[in-house]
């Protein structure tokens with residue numbers, strides 16, 4: 274029995290304190306993330322997940338969009354202050370991966386396989402999870418921390434305008450990544466027996 278994967282999986286965490294002290298060259302990050310996406314499974318291998326990698330000013334632009342789209346909607350100075358502090362922490366990261374589902378692929382497969390049409394929406398979401406997790410693990414394996422955020426759909430139109438992604442791409446998640454500036458807190462787990470029944 275090997276523990277290699279489980280060691281990696283147990284050490285991957287949500288890291289909120291992210292910074293720009295990244296020694297991995299940008300080209301390597303592009304290929305790490307690109308390959309993690311490439312090898313993550315999807316229903317019928319339809320590869321419905323898309324991504325946009327934001328670095329430098331384009332990364333800053335995303336978090337300015339989040340602040341502009343959501344900040345004014347928050348009621349109360351306290352909530353606003355907490356929100357802007359969170360957004361500033363995400364902006365302090367090195368880059369952001371935006372994850373999308375290509376709705377055109379989902380539609381194409383609904384039409385190609387009518388017997389399974391009702392499933393392709395859910396399967397695209399499951400493929401998102403696979404892709405999010407694969408990228409998160411691959412970044413962690415290279416010493417890069419990340420978290421997974423969901424400011425969609427409030428930012429969808431502004432993101433589409435700023436980054437000119439194809440009209441069929443639907444924003445599903447935002448993953449800021451960078452150097453790990455502070456470790457994650459403790460994490461609790463429910464008892465294994467509550468999650469997994471064994472029959473033998």
Ligand SMILES: Cc1cc2nc3c(=O)[nH]c(=O)nc-3n(C[C@H](O)[C@H](O)[C@H](O)COP(=O)(O)O)c2cc1C
Nearest residue numbers: 285286287288402405420421422423424457458460
């Ligand atoms: C589908 C999904 C959605 C999540 N959405 C958010 C989010 O919007 N904001 C956030 O800060 N964390 C989000 N998380 C991170 C979880 O809160 C986190 O993974 C969980 O608490 C376990 O902690 P860990 O990542 O350190 O193992 C999300 C995780 C998953 C899998």
